[in-house]
Each structure stands twice: as C-alpha cells, then as structure tokens.
Amino acid sequence: GENVGLHLPTLSVQEGDNSIINCAYSNSASDYFIWYKQESGKGPQFIIDIRSNMDKRQGQRVTVLLNKTVKHLSLQIAATQPGDSAVYFCAENTQGGSEKLVFGKGTKLTVNP
C-alpha cells in the first residue's frame, strides 16, 4: 500500500550539532523521493530529492540517504542552525507514471541556541 511515515514526530538539537530526520516508506515501487521543509505559515519548501537508482545525494549542508532494502530515507543536516527549525516532510512518488506525491506526517525540528 501507500504509506510514508516518520519515525519521530519531534527532534530537538543544539545549534551546531548535526540533525538526522528519518522516514520509512512501504511501497517498494516508489522511485523518487523528496524532502521538504515547512516553516510556520508557509508552504512546503523543496530541499533535496533522490531517485531510486542512487543511495546518497548531497546538497548544501544536507545529505539524503536512501536504503531501498529496508525502505528507509533519511535527511542529515550538518551544523544545524536556528533557521533550520521547521517541520520536515518526506514525500514519495508512488509509482512510475503517477504524478502525485505521497507525504509523510512530518517531523518538527527545534534547534536550541
């Protein structure tokens, strides 16, 4: 079935620490994954994406890891800053030919100064 869920609803870290946000998905046919950041009162903001033919992708201060064996996705944020405080969603494209994204429930990241 289609189920994208998150292991932890909240995560609190100290400024400067690295953050890891996790996501589990259940559809082994999913072939495209995106991480979004949502600040209060705003829409989901694209952070980074990864296709299923990759297991790692790096951006500026962010890394996404994909483990297809256990159907797990993670977002690593290096040197977390107060401006990183937000709700983070993973989303998956459910199957080849489908355009819709299936979103997880979200993890709220709080960065303490």
Added chain:
Amino acid sequence: EPEVTQTPSHQVTQMGQEVILRCVPISNHLYFYWYRQILGQKVEFLVSFYNNEISEKSEIFDDQFSVERPDGSNFTLKIRSTKLEDSAMYFCASSENSINQPQHFGDGTRLSIL
C-alpha cells in the same frame, strides 16, 4: 527565485457557498497540482493538471471540485457547495515536467468554512 503565488492567503466562507482559490504557477512550468492539508494531518494530493486537462486525481477530488487554467498564468481550484470538512490549507504546486521532478509549492490558502 521564481515562486508559486497563491491568493487569498485566508478565505472564510459560509457552508454551502462556492469558493475559488487562485494560484499563479512558476512561469515555465507545465504541470500544476493542488494539495490540501487538514490541520495536524499530512499533505494530501488532490489533482494534477497538464495541457489543459486533469491528468490524475485522488478520491478526495470528487464532483464538488474542479480546476481550470483560465488564462496563460492562473490556475484555479473551485469548490462548490462547501462543507465544514473542507476547512484546510490548500497548496498549489507546479513542476517543469511530471515524473521525477521536484514540485514547488506556494504558501497556501487557509480555507475556513463556517
């Protein structure tokens, strides 16, 4: 950086009334989407639109809903005969292509049905 814009930011409507939510997608994008997020819940797909027609829709998107691209820049979601449970944030998104392309979201319209 180009962005998706949505108006109004907040819409309050009486139950049973019709409402139109408006979006201006990113100008060179070809695929357009509507999602909704009920308070405290996941973002849910409603519909995708390409080449002036619906390309995919969810079971939520029933006859109460319709979408339109009335001109070269706007993309609208119409909800007829609104119900209390239609209260949610409605997000518009657009992408350059359909498959395996990031969808870029607007900041949403908060729809409150009284």
